[in-house]
Amino acid sequence: MESTARDFNDNVDHALADPNLQDSLAKLKVGFSERRRQAAERLPEFEVLRDRARDIKNHALANLDFYLEEFERKVLALGGHVHWAPTAADARRIIGELCQSMGARTVAKSKSMVAEEIALNEHLEELGIAPIETDLGEYIIQLRREPPSHIIAPAVHLTKDQVADTFLEHHAKLGFTKRLTERNDLVAEARHVLRQKFLDADVGLTGANFLVAETGSSMLVTNEGNADLSNTLPRMHIVLASIEKVIPTLEDAAVLLRVLARSATGQESSAYTTLNTGPKRPGDLDGPEHYHVVILDNGRSAVLGTEMQEILRCIRCGACMNHCPVYGAIGGHAYGWVYPGPLGAVLTPQLIGVEEAGNLPNASTFCGRCESVCPVRIPLPKLMRHWREREFERHLTPTAVRQGLALWSFVARRPALYRRLTGLTNRVLALFGRAEGRYRALPLAGGWTRFRDLPAPPAGGTFHAQWKKRRP
Amino acid sequence: MSETSTTARAQILNGIRRSLRRGEITGEQRQAVEARLARPPLGPAVARARLAQPEKVALFCQWAETNNATVARVAAPDVAAEVVSFLARNNLPARAAMAPSPLLAGYDWDSQKMLSLRQGRGEANDQVSVTGAFAGIAETGTLVMASGPDHPVTLNLLPDTHIVVIRESDIVSGYEEVWTRLRERYGKNRMPRTVNTITGPSRTGDIEQAMELGAHGPRRMHIVVVRE
Numbered sequence: 001m002e003s004t005a006r007d008f009n010d011n012v013d014h015a016l017a018d019p020n021l022q023d024s025l026a027k028l029k030v031g032f033s034e035r036r037r038q039a040a041e042r043l044p045e046f047e048v049l050r051d052r053a054r055d056i057k058n059h060a061l062a063n064l065d066f067y068l069e070e071f072e073r074k075v076l077a078l079g080g081h082v083h084w085a086p087t088a089a090d091a092r093r094i095i096g097e098l099c100q101s102m103g104a105r106t107v108a109k110s111k112s113m114v115a116e117e118i119a120l121n122e123h124l125e126e127l128g129i130a131p132i133e134t135d136l137g138e139y140i141i142q143l144r145r146e147p148p149s150h151i152i153a154p155a156v157h158l159t160k161d162q163v164a165d166t167f168l169e170h171h172a173k174l175g176f177t178k179r180l181t182e183r184n185d186l187v188a189e190a191r192h193v194l195r196q197k198f199l200d201a202d203v204g205l206t207g208a209n210f211l212v213a214e215t216g217s218s219m220l221v222t223n224e225g226n227a228d229l230s231n232t233l234p235r236m237h238i239v240l241a242s243i244e245k246v247i248p249t250l251e252d253a254a255v256l257l258r259v260l261a262r263s264a265t266g267q268e269s270s271a272y273t274t275l276n277t278g279p280k281r282p283g284d285l286d287g288p289e290h291y292h293v294v295i296l297d298n299g300r301s302a303v304l305g306t307e308m309q310e311i312l313r314c315i316r317c318g319a320c321m322n323h324c325p326v327y328g329a330i331g332g333h334a335y336g337w338v339y340p341g342p343l344g345a346v347l348t349p350q351l352i353g354v355e356e357a358g359n360l361p362n363a364s365t366f367c368g369r370c371e372s373v374c375p376v377r378i379p380l381p382k383l384m385r386h387w388r389e390r391e392f393e394r395h396l397t398p399t400a401v402r403q404g405l406a407l408w409s410f411v412a413r414r415p416a417l418y419r420r421l422t423g424l425t426n427r428v429l430a431l432f433g434r435a436e437g438r439y440r441a442l443p444l445a446g447g448w449t450r451f452r453d454l455p456a457p458p459a460g461g462t463f464h465a466q467w468k469k470r471r472p
Numbered sequence: 473m474s475e476t477s478t479t480a481r482a483q484i485l486n487g488i489r490r491s492l493r494r495g496e497i498t499g500e501q502r503q504a505v506e507a508r509l510a511r512p513p514l515g516p517a518v519a520r521a522r523l524a525q526p527e528k529v530a531l532f533c534q535w536a537e538t539n540n541a542t543v544a545r546v547a548a549p550d551v552a553a554e555v556v557s558f559l560a561r562n563n564l565p566a567r568a569a570m571a572p573s574p575l576l577a578g579y580d581w582d583s584q585k586m587l588s589l590r591q592g593r594g595e596a597n598d599q600v601s602v603t604g605a606f607a608g609i610a611e612t613g614t615l616v617m618a619s620g621p622d623h624p625v626t627l628n629l630l631p632d633t634h635i636v637v638i639r640e641s642d643i644v645s646g647y648e649e650v651w652t653r654l655r656e657r658y659g660k661n662r663m664p665r666t667v668n669t670i671t672g673p674s675r676t677g678d679i680e681q682a683m684e685l686g687a688h689g690p691r692r693m694h695i696v697v698v699r700e
Contacts, residue, residue: 031681031682043518065485065489065496066502066505067505068484070509074661083480086480086483086487094600134501137678154678160679160681168684183684191687195596214512215663217663223675223676223683224674224688225674226688228628228668229668232629243488248508248509250512250651251514251651252515254648258518269539271671271689272670273668274666274669275664277663277667279584279665283620284621285593285621287666301484301487303491304488304492362615391515431622
């Protein structure tokens with residue numbers, strides 16, 4: 001997918017001014033995040049499970065080559081095929097060739113962020129093959145030619161009314177000429193339209209939440225059942241997964257599943273959790289004759305052994321974005337690429353370059369909510385700070401910011417000077433109107449006071465001064 | 473494997489090893505990971521499902537209902553009558569596609585003259601399916617379906633209404649016991665093509681984060697728990 005991460009600041013301005021988006025985002029506070037809190041409270045073992053989930057992913061990453069080879073061995077033994085794709089272009093080519101080998105005209109796709117990452121749909125369309133998104137959210141945004149704005153709820157930026165308009169526009173030619181107003185009617189109409197497309201598809205393509213090395217199984221979690229229709233009805237099933245999805249055993253999967261659904265939507269369990277292992281067996285009455293797994297690297301192996309390695313633990317639950325005040329204000333599209341929110345702020349610069357996406361790690365107040373809810377305890381603020389350091393080191397930061405930071409660090413390293421300057425500033429600010437307790441406008445602070453008042457410093461001098469006085 | 477794919481494979485695996493500053497795993501470290509694979513360590517136990525069998529069955533039923541399934545608990549001779557009664561209660565036709573499973577065949581279907589059963593895989597126009605289940609998970613009210621000649625996957629997905637018949641003795645605490653049973657039944661390295669674990673009817677939260685039932689799979693799930 002084409003990145004607009006470079007235009008982050010413009011994207012943010014648009015997002016803040018979009019009333020439909022702001023309506024949709026307001027629901028995040030009472031939707032997924034509130035339900036996650038309740039689910040976590042219902043399970044006394046939740047915190048211990050998070051620790052174990054972190055340890056399992058760390059173990060898998062430390063032995064990643066071993067587990068990938070083991071996974072491959074098991075897939076081959078049961079009649080499946082494994083393809084290795086170092087780059088996005090390799091994965092596109094492999095999948096395109098597999099579809100062509102089946103003479104495919106349509107591909108039923110279950111939501112896959114890795115497929116978004118490699119821009120698979122565009123490639124298939126160039127080959128004359130129609131990709132059909134079957135996850136309801138992905139289907140809606142495919143009709144609207146929009147990218148996903150959330151990794152588990154790709155159409156979370158849209159209101160029900162916008163979905164109704166989209167369906168009316170695209171389904172009228174199929175005989176659905178009534179504009180719907182209820183959510184369940186919208187779901188029913190999409191179900192009806194997509195059912196025939198499942199039956200007609202030549203290839204089913206799914207992602208994977210986990211690849212289980214022990215059994216050679218791909219594991220996928222959905223609520224709709226669309227992934228299961230995609231992996232059962234067509235003659236070929238292709239699994240597209242990135243290298244860090246591999247885990248050792250089914251017991252490890254049990255731990256990760258317990259934190260995944262609860263962190264994502266606050267469900268005790270998603271409706272469908274499916275293990276797929278190879279093609280149709282002798283005697284089976286349904287299932288694909290051909291089973292292929294495409295394993296994508298696309299820059300991930302280079303993250304191992306670096307200070308950014310911990311991001312590879314991510315199990316893509318979306319909790320970090322559900323709880324992020326910045327995501328909650330601007331939504332997913334502003335981040336400009338596949339992965340939004342704190343996850344995207346760390347992963348996007350890694351995958352498409354800090355030159356392109358250097359702004360994203362700056363879009364954080366470091367409030368720490370993302371880290372506090374991450375099921376595998378990724379220290380997201382720390383990783384964002386690493387990117388800020390790298391951005392600064394590579395001279396990618398705007399000159400005014402660099403000079404400001406240089407000035408601040410010059411002063412901060414000279415305590416006497418720092419105390420004198422802050423004391424002076426404090427007294428000057430007090431002159432401007434401490435009585436009111438806040439400023440509506442201040443020189444050099446227009447960026448802040450345009451939207452909100454700036455609090456005045458309290459009486460009694462600077463923090464340092466007060467600390468000195470009050471310290472026991 | 474073609475030459476390009478061999479190169480691609482080596483490129484990825486060697487890239488991983490280079491980043492981890494080591495070669496291929498050998499010696500003691502290899503023995504350790506192989507041992508972990510052979511004897512997987514269990515995760516933290518979930519206390520709420522550590523129960524005696526009768527309470528476990530009750531917990532399963534409770535969670536299944538919380539997750540929008542309906543549950544009936546009957547004795548084996550009454551299974552067929554319960555299926556017919558459920559269909560009548562919900563104004564559904566007395567017609568179903570049934571999994572060709574010997575276990576299901578053991579129930580007294582002949583007693584229900586009005587019920588028309590077709591054995592085989594699920595088809596697009598099926599309104600109702602009847603299947604068994606490999607296991608039930610008490611912790612979350614989840615059903616486990618293992619695919620095979622006696623259980624086509626399409627029966628779990630295509631019909632509007634899915635009726636599942638499960639014996640009390642097949643209800644276990646958590647996933648871990650399901651994995652043990654799968655290994656015992658199929659052998660450690662021979663998983664069935666598909667293991668579906670299903671918790672209630674199909675649903676979606678994709679419009680305004682509100683859960684709506686009946687996305688692509690069954691809109692309705694009825695579980696018949698067979699007393700033993």
